[in-house]
Amino acid sequence: MRQKLVIGNWKMHGSLAANAALLEGIKAAPARAKLAVCAPFPYLAQCQTLLSGSQVAWGAQDVSSEARGAFTGEVAASMLGEFGCGYALVGHSERRTYHGETDAVVAAKALRALEFDIVPVVCVGETLAEREAGQTEAVVGRQLQAVLDALSIEQLGRIVLAYEPVWAIGTGKTATSAQAQEVHAALRARVTAKDAGVAARMAILYGGSVKPDNAAELFSMSDIDGGLIGGASLKADDFLAIGNA
Numbered sequence: 129m130r131q132k133l134v135i136g137n138w139k140m141h142g143s144l145a146a147n148a149a150l151l152e153g154i155k156a157a158p159a160r161a162k163l164a165v166c167a168p169f170p171y172l173a174q175c176q177t178l179l180s181g182s183q184v185a186w187g188a189q190d191v192s193s194e195a196r197g198a199f200t201g202e203v204a205a206s207m208l209g210e211f212g213c214g215y216a217l218v219g220h221s222e223r224r225t226y227h228g229e230t231d232a233v234v235a236a237k238a239l240r241a242l243e244f245d246i247v248p249v250v251c252v253g254e255t256l257a258e259r260e261a262g263q264t265e266a267v268v269g270r271q272l273q274a275v276l277d278a279l280s281i282e283q284l285g286r287i288v289l290a291y292e293p294v295w296a297i298g299t300g301k302t303a304t305s306a307q308a309q310e311v312h313a314a315l316r317a318r319v320t321a322k323d324a325g326v327a328a329r330m331a332i333l334y335g336g337s338v339k340p341d342n343a344a345e346l347f348s349m350s351d352i353d354g355g356l357i358g359g360a361s362l363k364a365d366d367f368l369a370i371g372n373a
């Protein structure tokens with residue numbers, strides 16, 4: 129039985145005061161799922177301080193594919209690792225869309241995170257046009273394949289996968305549990321082709337307008353191991369309700 133994992137993606141939201149209130153709220157109550165929050169870089173130290181000693185983990189929303197050097201604005205995995213960052217989102221659709229991240233760059237980022245014991249949360253997902261053209265499995269399969277090709281089986285055993293249909297992110301439109309399960313099963317089958325043991329243990333999260341009122345239904349599906357939560361992760365009560373769904 130895989131433990132449920134619920135990760136909050138704060139995106140470019142927050143302030144010292146708002147984060148403090150949110151984190152106090154989240155860590156005050158128990159959740160059935162393992163919880164983590166992915167905060168903007170300037171607030172990682174705040175997360176580290178306020179979450180120390182709690183069950184809630186924290187992570188970054190991106191990491192550089194490069195080790196170090198003249199890459200203005202980038203943040204290295206070594207820097208995140210230095211102060212105990214647990215997770216890094218890689219290949220979120222907003223990074224792929226607005227920052228031109230390719231499948232190869234996403235795979236390189238995942239490798240970099242693993243080098244410093246940071247769990248990469250590899251995000252894949254199709255656009256509405258791709259879904260309507262019947263290309264969903266081909267698109268997410270291609271995105272995943274780049275990571276399968278770049279990582280060893282041991283490394284693959286240390287990642288988290290997140291299926292986030294682009295058309296469901298921030299739109300209020302959620303994939304139905306059946307639609308999500310179908311893609312999750314296809315993704316797990318691809319990992320199984322590389323290593324069945326790794327596939328059986330891998331957490332595959334669903335993301336895209338997950339809310340307290342739809343989380344339980346989504347999380348009841350056999351290949352959905354939790355969620356990557358945007359909007360609803362900014363309210364402690366909603367995030368906890370999802371963590372208990």
Ligand code: PGA
Nearest residue numbers: 297298336337357358359
């Ligand atoms: P949403 O975002 O929950 O606001 O749809 C999910 C995400 O982008 O990770």
